[in-house]
Amino acid sequence: MISLERYPREIRLRDGAQLTFRPMIREDADRLWDFFCRIPAEDKMVFREDVSRKEVVERWAENLDYASVLPILALEGDQVVADATLHRNRTGWKQRVGTIRIQIAPDFRERGLGTAMIREMRHLGEKAALRYLRAEAIEEQEAAIGAFEKMGFDRMGVYPNFVNDQKGRLHNLVVLLYPMPYSEVEMNF
Numbered sequence: 535m536i537s538l539e540r541y542p543r544e545i546r547l548r549d550g551a552q553l554t555f556r557p558m559i560r561e562d563a564d565r566l567w568d569f570f571c572r573i574p575a576e577d578k579m580v581f582r583e584d585v586s587r588k589e590v591v592e593r594w595a596e597n598l599d600y601a602s603v604l605p606i607l608a609l610e611g612d613q614v615v616a617d618a619t620l621h622r623n624r625t626g627w628k629q630r631v632g633t634i635r636i637q638i639a640p641d642f643r644e645r646g647l648g649t650a651m652i653r654e655m656r657h658l659g660e661k662a663a664l665r666y667l668r669a670e671a672i673e674e675q676e677a678a679i680g681a682f683e684k685m686g687f688d689r690m691g692v693y694p695n696f697v698n699d700q701k702g703r704l705h706n707l708v709v710l711l712y713p714m715p716y717s718e719v720e721m722n723f
């Protein structure tokens with residue numbers, strides 16, 4: 535179980551904007567829904583789930599299980615401006631590999647928030663004793679690939695025509711990995 539004592543956590547962007555990071559709670563369903571309504575359609579084309587349906591967001595809020603998916607929200611006042619999730623397996627051969635996903639509201643992009651949220655995910659990955667953090671993006675999501683690479687993720691491979699968007703068009707999937715800074719001894723846990 536990751537300690538969540540550090541939340542709520544206040545952060546300041548380089549332009550002075552003040553935000554709060556905290557885990558999503560059940561009561562955030564409407565706030566998260568408002569957030570996804572502000573995400574451009576082209577970004578939603580490559581979402582894993584259809585967030586244009588409110589029941590999808592409500593289901594997430596109803597079924598929160600931080601050990602499996604830990605969603606960290608960035609809020610400005612009462613408004614959600616970003617959502618980052620850390621996905622983990624409790625058991626099995628990938629239990630020390632976490633997958634992260636990040637979504638920033640358009641008016642908060644290119645202000646350093648993505649960097650701050652990836653750093654937050656790295657911190658949580660360390661607390662969870664993960665061995666690797668993994669991120670995925672389609673090749674066209676250059677901003678995302680750049681943001682992950684800037685934070686130490688390596689592009690490990692490209693799966694050609696691996697994923698489809700909501701219109702059925704195929705895209706190359708880029709897989710990025712961040713090795714957590716553990717010793718070889720620790721690796722054998």
Ligand SMILES: CC(C)(COP(=O)(O)OP(=O)(O)OC[C@H]1O[C@@H](n2cnc3c(N)ncnc32)[C@H](O)[C@@H]1OP(=O)(O)O)[C@@H](O)C(=O)NCCC(=O)NCCS
Nearest residue numbers: 635636637638643644645646647648649675677678680681
């Ligand atoms: C990808 C995303 C999370 C980046 O967040 P952000 O807050 O804009 O990122 P930052 O301002 O911290 O920028 C970090 C780095 O990302 C890269 N980057 C950001 N925007 C970029 C753009 N439009 N084009 C190219 N590179 C870009 C740069 O390397 C930048 O570093 P720099 O500021 O030193 O140049 C955000 O753009 C987003 O939510 N995009 C849509 C969803 C998405 O693609 N999610 C990723 C799939 S998990």
